[in-house]
Amino acid sequence: MKxxxxxxxxxxxxxxxxxxxxxxxxxLVYDATITTGSAEPKMADAFDGATTTIYLKGNLxxxxxxxxxxxxxTIHDSKTGSAVVLREVSxxxxxxxxxxxxxxxxxxxxxxxxxxxxxxxxxxxGYNCMKAEATLSDGSTFSVYYTTDIIPENKDYxxxxxxxxxxxxxxxLTQGKLxxxxxxxxxxxxxxxxxxxxxxxGGYREMTYDESKKTGL
Numbered sequence: 302m303k304x305x306x307x308x309x310x311x312x313x314x315x316x317x318x319x320x321x322x323x324x325x326x327x328x329l330v331y332d333a334t335i336t337t338g339s340a341e342p343k344m345a346d347a348f349d350g351a352t353t354t355i356y357l358k359g360n361l362x363x364x365x366x367x368x369x370x371x372x373x374x375t376i377h378d379s380k381t382g383s384a385v386v387l388r389e390v391s392x393x394x395x396x397x398x399x400x401x402x403x404x405x406x407x408x409x410x411x412x413x414x415x416x417x418x419x420x421x422x423x424x425x426x427g428y429n430c431m432k433a434e435a436t437l438s439d440g441s442t443f444s445v446y447y448t449t450d451i452i453p454e455n456k457d458y459x460x461x462x463x464x465x466x467x468x469x470x471x472x473x474l475t476q477g478k479l480x481x482x483x484x485x486x487x488x489x490x491x492x493x494x495x496x497x498x499x500x501x502x503g504g505y506r507e508m509t510y511d512e513s514k515k516t517g518l
Contacts, residue, residue: 325454327357329468330487333368336473336480353483355458358493362458376498377404379457385500386513395513396505403510408460413438416445416465425470426485433465435472445472451488 333351351368360380366373370390377384382401387394399407414437421432423446430446447467456463470485508516 322450323452323454324490325357325359326490326493327355327451327453328487328489328491328493329355329485331355331483332486334482334484336482352486356493356497357453357455357458358495358498360455361498362455363497364458376500377458379455387501387505394505396501396507397510397513398507399510404460407510410437410439411461414461414464423471426488428470428488430470431467435461441475443473443475445469451490 331353333353351366354365354367356363356365360378362375362377362379364375364377372389374387375384376387382404384399384404386397386399388397389395405412414435416433416435419432419434423430423432425446425448428448428450430448432444432446435443435445445462445465447462447465447469449467451468453468459469462469471483473480473482475481
């Protein structure tokens with residue numbers, strides 16, 4: 302009997318390993334939609350219809366937010382903890398360097414975040430997803446649908462989801478008075494060019510993280 306249970310357990314663990322795919326390289330495209338109104342139409346215009354593209358390659362990640370009013374790109378190295386932010390607003394091109402301490406400060410609201418699974422499920426981009434409720438240390442919450450079929454090796458690419466047991470394919474966040482839903486529209490498992498993580502050597506006005514906070518950028 303013990304031998305039978307051991308065989309069944311081994312089979313289950315092997316099947317689980319087959320069903321989950323750990324990936325070192327990945328490209329995700331999220332579409333953003335506004336789910337609540339706002340007294341500031343410009344802010345709504347900035348996010349409604351925007352796209353976020355995430356590139357993962359080993360310990361490197363690149364997140365690009367593109368909208369009608371501005372664009373922002375963050376290149377992060379999970380090995381060193383440092384990051385570079387590239388922003389284009391009203392014709393200005395800014396480069397902001399972030400130390401590991403800056404990165405943690407920027408994401409401090411997500412420290413201690415926890416996820417509780419619900420019984421709700423749905424299919425997104427062809428992947429089976431389960432719904433979880435995220436609770437932040439300040440008591441605020443948001444929902445996320447995630448799949449366990451794809452597991453990124455680099456879980457630090459998005460600080461708010463580093464403790465999530467899977468890949469987020471749909472989630473809803475609050476930005477000021479807006480509630481924005483992000484839903485994956487494309488998933489690409491092909492290799493990502495190393496050039497995606499090159500930091501521009503010119504054409505941008507460089508500032509420190511502390512300077513950027515003073516300007517509100």
